[in-house]
Structure formats: structure tokens, C-alpha cells
Amino acid sequence: MTVSSVGVIGAGNIGTGVATDLILHGIQAVVVDRSEDILCRAEKEILSNVRFAPMLSKALPRISADEARRRLTLTTELSDIAPCQFIVENVTEDWKVKKDLYAQLERVMPPEICFGANTSCLSITQIASATSRPANVVGVHFMNPVHLKQTVEVIRGFHTSDATMDVLMELFAQLKKEAIVVGDLPGFVSNRISHLFMNEAAFVLQDQLTTPENIDGIFKKCFGHKMGPLETADLIGLDTVVRSLDVLYESFQDPKYRCCPLLRKMVHAGHLGRKSGRGFYVYPEQNV
Amino acid sequence: MSTVQTAEIKQVLRAFILSSINMKNLDDDANLFESGIVNSLFAVQWMTFIEKTFGIEIGVEDLDIQNFQSVNAATAFVVKQNGDARSAKSSR
Numbered sequence: 001m002t003v004s005s006v007g008v009i010g011a012g013n014i015g016t017g018v019a020t021d022l023i024l025h026g027i028q029a030v031v032v033d034r035s036e037d038i039l040c041r042a043e044k045e046i047l048s049n050v051r052f053a054p055m056l057s058k059a060l061p062r063i064s065a066d067e068a069r070r071r072l073t074l075t076t077e078l079s080d081i082a083p084c085q086f087i088v089e090n091v092t093e094d095w096k097v098k099k100d101l102y103a104q105l106e107r108v109m110p111p112e113i114c115f116g117a118n119t120s121c122l123s124i125t126q127i128a129s130a131t132s133r134p135a136n137v138v139g140v141h142f143m144n145p146v147h148l149k150q151t152v153e154v155i156r157g158f159h160t161s162d163a164t165m166d167v168l169m170e171l172f173a174q175l176k177k178e179a180i181v182v183g184d185l186p187g188f189v190s191n192r193i194s195h196l197f198m199n200e201a202a203f204v205l206q207d208q209l210t211t212p213e214n215i216d217g218i219f220k221k222c223f224g225h226k227m228g229p230l231e232t233a234d235l236i237g238l239d240t241v242v243r244s245l246d247v248l249y250e251s252f253q254d255p256k257y258r259c260c261p262l263l264r265k266m267v268h269a270g271h272l273g274r275k276s277g278r279g280f281y282v283y284p285e286q287n288v
Numbered sequence: 289m290s291t292v293q294t295a296e297i298k299q300v301l302r303a304f305i306l307s308s309i310n311m312k313n314l315d316d317d318a319n320l321f322e323s324g325i326v327n328s329l330f331a332v333q334w335m336t337f338i339e340k341t342f343g344i345e346i347g348v349e350d351l352d353i354q355n356f357q358s359v360n361a362a363t364a365f366v367v368k369q370n371g372d373a374r375s376a377k378s379s380r
Contacts, residue, residue: 048332048336049332051351052331052332052335056331056353062351148328226324226327227327235329283307284304
């Protein structure tokens with residue numbers, strides 16, 4: 001089955017990235033979020049991503065703004081995704097928010113439609129329990145920027161069926177993406193490990209061993225990572241990182257996931273990283 | 289375009305990069321992308337900044353990474369765009 005239209009719920013960083021990738025590969029994207037303001041910002045970002053994409057990856061096509069607009073629908077009405085053949089859900093990392101949304105999706109979408117849950121840490125099996133079609137739920141952990149990253153961490157929940165995996169693999173074939181399929185426990189492989197790095201980097205800073213620049217410098221210059229853990233935390237948003245650590249701590253009941261007090265304090269102080277203009281680093285207004 | 293104006297453009301571009309990467313110094317010829325100084329997420333911000341700050345629109349034919357790969361390359365691009373805009377105005 002060729003996938004010709006995908007519903008994208010949540011127009012944050014990853015949601016806009018997913019929409020960009022769909023548009024670049026000739027697939028209709030129906031993007032849903034709560035407010036016109038968020039959608040307006042998302043449209044700008046998607047069009048800008050589409051415009052600059054072929055410069056950053058020779059594999060991506062040049063598409064005019066008009067063509068991109070034709071492939072994009074922005075809406076605050078969840079029911080507008082009803083004709084879509086696959087759903088990618090990217091809402092806030094909050095169980096109650098996700099649970100309520102999946103209950104609504106259940107009513108809006110035909111029973112055969114599959115849901116790709118894009119979550120940082122919540123278990124896919126838990127998310128699937130909010131629906132009466134757990135076999136149709138699969139975890140899709142896209143990386144940022146989605147249209148430039150060729151590999152996706154795919155999480156197979158307890159009930160995820162082969163048919164659901166087939167639909168997802170067809171979509172990925174169209175998007176020219178590779179899947180690394182892993183089993184389901186909170187945080188999967190990527191975030192279970194990366195959040196330990198980010199949390200421990202915050203502890204190192206709290207213990208005044210050195211500066212953020214040096215902590216990130218060791219990861220970049222010694223380990224060859226593209227970004228250090230504190231830069232990554234600033235990019236993700238410190239509030240999101242804290243929420244994910246809390247989910248990991250609660251899920252595993254393991255003290256290794258206890259959130260660094262400095263991280264929590266920064267969130268309370270409104271220092272959320274790039275999106276607030278200040279986190280472990282300060283970001284000039286135009287860079288936010 | 290005078291030497292002073294070119295130097296000012298370069299200064300603005302360099303300051304933007306330095307403030308974004310938390311580095312104190314930067315070689316104006318350093319390839320920002322190949323060296324890993326910036327990542328692809330930054331590339332869009334970089335080009336948007338150039339368009340907004342210098343009031344130019346990067347056309348399809350100019351969407352080439354070589355035009356923006358270093359402070360010097362981006363400076364040359366902005367200078368050329370400003371020169372082209374002036375020539376177009378004076379020829380009307």
C-alpha cells in the first residue's frame with residue numbers, strides 16, 4: 001500500500017520536521033495543533049525547511065513554496081485527519097495528554113488505521129493500552145532534524161502486529177528512511193542512555209568540576225560527537241529532559257535516573273534552553 | 289561596496305556565528321559545516337539571519353552550501369547581492 005497522506009498531531013520541532021519530510025517525498029501532510037498561532041509558526045518553519053532542504057542534502061528535491069503549500073494542511077480540528085492513511089502523534093510527553101488524545105483518535109480514525117507514537121520515554125505498550133487497537137500502535141522515535149536524519153528508532157510494543165510494521169516500513173521506504181527496530185521499555189535504547197549522559201553532565205556542572213563548554217568539548221573533541229550533552233539538553237528543552245527523567249525514574253524505580261537538582265532548578269527559573277533564550281548557554285534572540 | 293562596509297558585514301556575520309557556537313574565536317575561512325562547528329539545524333538559522341539582517345532573498349540558484357560555508361564565503365555572498373541590487377536600481 002502506498003501511503004499518500006499522513007496525519008501529524010503536534011506541530012512542535014519534531015512534528016514540523018515530520019511534515020517537512022512528508023512534503024519533500026510527495027506525501028500530503030495534515031498537521032493538527034491546538035492554536036492558530038502554533039500552526040502559523042509551524043507553517044513558516046516547514047516552508048523554510050523545505051526551501052533549504054536540497055542545499056543540506058543532495059538527495060532531497062527542490063520544491064516550490066506553492067507546491068509545498070499544496071501538500072500541507074494545517075488545522076485545529078482533529079477530525080480533519082480522518083481521511084489520512086497513517087498517523088504520527090507528537091504531543092507533549094505527558095501520559096494524561098497522550099491518553100486523552102488516543103481516546104479521541106479512536107473515535108476519529110477508521111479501525112484499520114495505524115498510529116505511530118513519537119515519544120521520548122513513555123512505553124509504547126502503555127500508550128497502546130489507551131486504544132482498543134493496541135496491535136496498530138508502533139513507536140517511531142524520529143531524530144531532529146527529521147528530514148535530514150535517515151535513521152529512525154522504531155519500537156515494537158507488546159501487541160504491535162506484523163501488519164502494522166509492514167505499513168510503517170512502506171511509509172519509511174517512501175521517505176527513504178532506515179528503521180532500527182528495538183523492544184519496548186521506557187526510554188527504549190536512545191533516551192534511556194542519552195538522558196543519563198545529560199543528567200550526569202548537569203551533575204558534573206553542579207559539582208563545579210568545569211564549565212559547560214569543557215563538558216561539551218570533551219564529548220565533541222574527544223568522543224567525536226556532533227553535540228555535547230548540555231547543548232543537546234538545551235536543544236531538546238530542559239523541561240522535556242526533566243519530564244523524561246521523571247518517567248524513567250518512575251518506570252524503572254532505579255535511582256540512577258534521579259533528576260539532577262540543578263536541572264530542575266533551571267526549569268523552575270525558566271531557563272529552558274534554546275526555546276527560552278537561556279539554558280546551559282545563552283542564546284541571542286535571533287538564534288532562538 | 290567599500291572596504292569598511294565589507295568589514296562591517298563580516299563583523300556582523302562572525303558575531304552571529306560566535307554567539308551561536310559558544311566559541312571565542314573563529315577563523316573566517318573555517319568551513320563551518322565540514323569542521324562540525326555547526327550542525328544542519330544551525331544552517332537554516334544562519335541563512336535566515338543573513339536574509340533578515342541584510343534584507344536579501346536567497347534565490348534558488350544561490351542555494352549552494354559553498355555560499356555559506358564560512359564567514360568569508362557568506363561575506364562575499366552578501367557583498368555580491370548588495371552590489372547586484374544596486375546595479376539593478378541604477379540601471380532603471
